[in-house]
Amino acid sequence: MDILLLQIFIPLIAAIVILISGKSVKGSAGILSLIPLAITGYLYANFVPDASTQFLVNLPWIPQFGINFYAGVDGISMILLILTNVLVPIIVLSSFKQDIKNEQAFYALVFFMQTGLLLVFTALDGFLFYVGWEVALIPIYFICALWGGENRIKVNLKFFVYTIAGSLVMLLAIIYLHIQTPNNSYDIAEFYKLDLDPVTQGWIFWAFFLAFAIKMPVFPFHTWQPDTYTEAPTAGTMLLSGIMLKMGVYGVIRWLIPVAPLGFHDWGQTALILSIIGIVYASVIAFTQNDIKRLIAYSSIAHVGLLSAGIFAWNVQGLQGAMIQMLNHGINVVGLFFIADIIIRRMNTRDLTLLGGIAKPAPALAAGFLIIVLGTVGLPLTNGFVGEFLLLMGVYNYNIYYSALAGLTIILGAVYMLRMYQKAMLGKTNHLTATFTDLDRTEKSVLFIISVLIIVIGVFPQPVLHISEAAVSNLIEQVNQKILVQ
Numbered sequence: 001m002d003i004l005l006l007q008i009f010i011p012l013i014a015a016i017v018i019l020i021s022g023k024s025v026k027g028s029a030g031i032l033s034l035i036p037l038a039i040t041g042y043l044y045a046n047f048v049p050d051a052s053t054q055f056l057v058n059l060p061w062i063p064q065f066g067i068n069f070y071a072g073v074d075g076i077s078m079i080l081l082i083l084t085n086v087l088v089p090i091i092v093l094s095s096f097k098q099d100i101k102n103e104q105a106f107y108a109l110v111f112f113m114q115t116g117l118l119l120v121f122t123a124l125d126g127f128l129f130y131v132g133w134e135v136a137l138i139p140i141y142f143i144c145a146l147w148g149g150e151n152r153i154k155v156n157l158k159f160f161v162y163t164i165a166g167s168l169v170m171l172l173a174i175i176y177l178h179i180q181t182p183n184n185s186y187d188i189a190e191f192y193k194l195d196l197d198p199v200t201q202g203w204i205f206w207a208f209f210l211a212f213a214i215k216m217p218v219f220p221f222h223t224w225q226p227d228t229y230t231e232a233p234t235a236g237t238m239l240l241s242g243i244m245l246k247m248g249v250y251g252v253i254r255w256l257i258p259v260a261p262l263g264f265h266d267w268g269q270t271a272l273i274l275s276i277i278g279i280v281y282a283s284v285i286a287f288t289q290n291d292i293k294r295l296i297a298y299s300s301i302a303h304v305g306l307l308s309a310g311i312f313a314w315n316v317q318g319l320q321g322a323m324i325q326m327l328n329h330g331i332n333v334v335g336l337f338f339i340a341d342i343i344i345r346r347m348n349t350r351d352l353t354l355l356g357g358i359a360k361p362a363p364a365l366a367a368g369f370l371i372i373v374l375g376t377v378g379l380p381l382t383n384g385f386v387g388e389f390l391l392l393m394g395v396y397n398y399n400i401y402y403s404a405l406a407g408l409t410i411i412l413g414a415v416y417m418l419r420m421y422q423k424a425m426l427g428k429t430n431h432l433t434a435t436f437t438d439l440d441r442t443e444k445s446v447l448f449i450i451s452v453l454i455i456v457i458g459v460f461p462q463p464v465l466h467i468s469e470a471a472v473s474n475l476i477e478q479v480n481q482k483i484l485v486q
Contacts, residue, residue: 004055004071007039007081008118011088015111019104026096027106033089036114040085047078047469050473053124060381061128066184070125076470079323079464080121081249083330084243086453088114089399091238094338096447097345098234106147106235109139113239120247126186129430130167131253133211136247136307137163148234155227162224166211173207177259191446192478198262208256209271215248216304218271219278225377229297230350237293241337242330243298249304249326252311253319258475261482266313272312272398276405278305282302283412285418290352292340298375299413300333306409309402310391314480316473319392323468325387325459326464328375330456332384334448336373337366342443347432352420362438366425370448373421376455377414383457386465 014032045095048055053072061069073081092110101334116139119132134158174186181190196204213221229237257264276333282301289295307325310318342365343358344350359366371382380386388410396403429436441449457464 001051002055002057003039003042004057004073004122006226007036007043008071008115008122010035010039011111011118013115015115017284018108018111021104023103025103025107026092029092029103029110030089030096032111033092034120037085040081041042042214043073043081044078044467047073047467049075049470051075051470056124061125065127066178066181067127067186068125069128070187071119071122071171072124073122073329075468076250076253076260076323076475077121078467079327081472082093082245083119083246083327084114084117086122087238087242087330089332090334090446090449091235091242093442094238094341095235096332097440098341100147102146106143109143109384110226110235110239113139113143113244117243117247121250124188126178126188126191126255128186130171130174132138133167133170133247137167137245140236140244143239144228144232145237147236149231151227152231153461155224156232157410159190159224159228162214166214166221169207169482170211171203177204184238188259189257191255196260196262198266201260201263202264202266205256205260205267208251208260209267212248212256213271213274213308214246215251216308217248218305218308218373219281219301222278222282222301225301226294226297229300230291230293234337237337238334241297246326246330249311249322252308253322253475257311257314258479260478264312265481265483268312268314271478272309272402275305275308275312276402278302279309279406279409283408283416286416288410289416291350292343292352292420292424293337295352295416296333296336296340299336299416300329302409302413303329303333303376306388306391306395306406309406310394310398313394313398313402314476315394316469316476317390317397319471319472320465321387321390321392321394322330323472324457324464325391326383327464328383328387328454328457331453332372332376333446333448335368335454336376338446338450339369339445340373342439346436349432350421354430355433356427357425358433358436360429361434361436363441364444365447368439368451369421369425369452371454372447373417375458376409377417381455381458383454384460386461421462458484 056072059069116136123129286298375382378388
């Protein structure tokens with residue numbers, strides 16, 4: 001069987017195995033989550049870091065409508081496979097201390113979502129990409145609806161309506177592109193070859209951008225995010241923030257800009273400005289937050305704004321920065337939400353004003369928390385530094401004034417992140433925090449893995465950057481040639 005098919009469908013098989021297993025499935029879920037990671041390791045070891053697409057699968061699916069199961073991996077996809085299949089085992093392990101009702105359904109939904117994510121990151125057929133996009137949405141909806149907080153139904157409905165509305169507009173654009181191809185194909189290469197007029201490409205740009213901007217989210221399409229991140233169970237928040245929002249970032253790189261280069265030429269600056277507005281807006285709101293989950297949610301909007309700005313600057317530095325920062329942001333934000341979950345489970349509160357002095361009774365937690373915070377604010381020799389530096393260089397090469405505004409991510413982020421750490425960890429203990437218990441073995445394992453990733457990627461970023469460099473350079477050249485021809 002083709003190795004890429006195994007990569008995509010092993011999580012689906014794992015979901016079925018979990019569903020038919022006994023009541024205690026946490027151990028099985030942990031072991032099964034490592035299989036896709038092992039396959040990714042094989043793909044990485046055999047991947048040639050050039051501009052080609054490798055491990056191709058092209059099978060007839062619905063041939064009468066020109067739909068094939070067509071998937072492959074290039075340097076851009078490989079980064080997202082690593083992100084997904086590294087984070088899922090961490091998320092599964094981090095959930096072991098949580099009291100989850102109906103564990104079989106919960107872990108099955110996590111693995112089902114993983115299949116959808118892998119479809120999105122490898123699909124080379126427009127219809128297959130859309131199927132993966134929707135397949136990833138269904139399980140996260142049920143995870144949030146069944147295991148979320150008190151206001152989960154109302155909040156989840158808003159999230160679902162937002163994302164479905166954006167998805168349907170994107171589907172219309174995909175169908176239109178399909179009709180325009182000579183052989184009525186959904187092949188992404190055929191989409192790239194289309195020579196559509198600037199006006200048509202303009203509406204295609206916005207049709208795709210709406211779907212992707214909601215998913216990331218980019219200002220002003222972000223309003224579903226803070227409430228959803230707050231009300232979702234911790235594992236759901238990790239999946240949303242760590243991996244699912246990267247579907248939107250990836251979609252911009254793989255589908256939006258190369259398919260509608262003239263639309264990007266006309267409207268890319270507008271998208272970049274919206275991204276920068278989101279950085280400043282979310283950072284300012286993060287200052288005012290005492291709810292630890294909402295603070296992390298707004299910080300995510302700010303950091304993704306910088307990611308988006310780097311992409312729409314459309315140069316090698318910006319795009320390479322986006323590639324490594326997708327991986328870094330996923331690791332860091334999962335770590336932050338894990339820290340938040342530990343505090344909430346022990347203290348039964350999300351309010352930072354009720355905390356303080358936790359570092360005294362819990363030095364191991366304080367050390368892990370500090371490493372994650374430093375990675376998030378981009379301290380040199382942590383993973384966040386390399387990505388944010390490249391992203392700012394990309395925006396700088398586009399416009400020096402935009403880069404000055406985009407740089408506020410780092411300055412403001414350092415302030416509100418260190419403020420969060422100070423309020424929770426430093427100062428005197430109170431009647432709540434004096435009896436705080438330090439990390440147990442499972443929690444130490446999760447934070448150790450995350451801390452090691454933050455430091456190793458920060459010190460040795462080249463193995464990650466080398467994977468995507470050729471594919472990124474090739475894609476930029478293709479798009480720029482189409483723009484110059486016009």
